[in-house]
Amino acid sequence: MPKISVCVATHNGEKYIREQIDSILPQLGPHDEIIVSDDGSEDTTISILLSYRDKRLKLVDCASKNSPIKNFENALNHCTGDIIFLSDQDDLWLAGKVKTMIQALEKYDLVLSDCYVVNEKLQPIHSSLFEINKARPGLWKNLWKNSYTGCCMAFNRKVLSKALPFPSDIPMHDQWIGLVAELFFKTSIVQKKLTLYRRHNNTTTRTGDKSNYGLLSKIKFRFKLLKNLIHLYP
Numbered sequence: 001m002p003k004i005s006v007c008v009a010t011h012n013g014e015k016y017i018r019e020q021i022d023s024i025l026p027q028l029g030p031h032d033e034i035i036v037s038d039d040g041s042e043d044t045t046i047s048i049l050l051s052y053r054d055k056r057l058k059l060v061d062c063a064s065k066n067s068p069i070k071n072f073e074n075a076l077n078h079c080t081g082d083i084i085f086l087s088d089q090d091d092l093w094l095a096g097k098v099k100t101m102i103q104a105l106e107k108y109d110l111v112l113s114d115c116y117v118v119n120e121k122l123q124p125i126h127s128s129l130f131e132i133n134k135a136r137p138g139l140w141k142n143l144w145k146n147s148y149t150g151c152c153m154a155f156n157r158k159v160l161s162k163a164l165p166f167p168s169d170i171p172m173h174d175q176w177i178g179l180v181a182e183l184f185f186k187t188s189i190v191q192k193k194l195t196l197y198r199r200h201n202n203t204t205t206r207t208g209d210k211s212n213y214g215l216l217s218k219i220k221f222r223f224k225l226l227k228n229l230i231h232l233y234p
Contacts, residue, residue, distance in 0.1 A: 004032040004098065005081030009062075009071035010049075011039040013089035016198065018048050020091055021057070027098040028056060034087075037062045037075035045089075069173045072150070073166050082157055086150035086174065090198045091115075092122065097194035101154040109185035110155035110178065112148060115195035122196055129197055130189070137189060139182040143222055148178025151195055159185055167228040171221045176228075183229055 006024055010017060024034060036049055039062045049059050060078050064070035072086065083105060085098070097113070104111040112135065117126040126132055135147035142148060153174060163180040170176045181187050 001029065002082035002102070003080065004028060004083050004085065004102075005079035006032075006034045006085045006087050007072060007075035007079055008034060008036045008087045008089060009039065009068055009075055010036055010041060010045050010089045011068075011071070012041050012043045013045045014041075014043040014048060016090035017045055020087065020089060020093070021049070021052065023093040024087065025052075025054065025056070027093065027095070030056070032056055033058055033079065033081060035060065035075045035079045037071050037078070039067070039071045040065050069166060069170065072173045073164070076160060076164060079160075083154060084157070084160055085154045088151045088198075090200070091151050092196040092198070094194050094196065100190060100192055100194060104188060104190050105154060105156060107186070108188040110153065110159050110181035110187045111190050112178070112187070113152045113154075113190040113192055113194040115149075115152050115197040116193050118196045118198055120198060120200035122198065125199060128193065130191070135189060137182065137187050139179065142175070142178055142182060143225060146172075146175045146178070147189075148174045149197070150174035150177075151197060153177065155181060162232065167224075167231075169224045170228060171225070176225065179225060179229060180232065184232070 034057045036059050038046060038059060060074060062071045062074045101111055101113060114128055114130040116124060117129055119125055129149060133147050159181045162184055163177045166173055166176060
């Protein structure tokens with residue numbers, strides 16, 4: 001069995017982090033791990049995590065503050081698994097998520113699953129994030145309209161090795177990893193909804209919402225992504 005690493009980025013996540021960790025741990029084996037990178041939490045997030053006393057749960061400090069990209073990169077740099085999952089601090093994994101994704105990764109290098117979009121009380125907002133994002137594989141599609149939401153992704157170490165270190169000017173880490181996989185590896189979509197994707201006032205990313213950036217800014221973001229992808233070629 002491949003070793004699984006779940007990489008979580010936290011910042012003042014006391015409200016939901018226990019519920020999230022409790023949904024992940026039962027799906028992991030004794031040799032798997034959860035790497036939590038914390039970005040200067042000032043609430044009880046750290047004490048909640050330390051209360052588990054579970055050797056699979058490993059807490060690391062993020063030296064670069066106020067950057068979700070750097071926080072996730074820090075977690076990824078500390079993980080040792082063959083298969084890597086990304087996890088937000090405030091979602092909820094549904095039973096069977098790990099098993100379903102691992103099965104898909106037997107044929108592919110990166111897989112993306114659908115999810116339910118819910119509010120802070122886990123009440124439904126939308127029945128499918130795929131429907132919101134019009135999710136499908138393809139480099140050009142995902143360069144312009146991103147399907148790759150981190151909390152729904154799992155990938156093997158080959159993808160991680162190619163994607164790290166993150167370029168300094170990418171708009172978000174999950175889109176970058178997805179595009180790297182599209183360009184160099186085999187990707188696939190899992191139609192099953194395997195996560196409750198929680199949206200609330202303190203959510204860092206605004207997936208599915210209308211962007212506040214103008215057209216010029218959007219073009220600049222995509223130019224930077226394309227430039228960095230080209231630089232990955234030998």
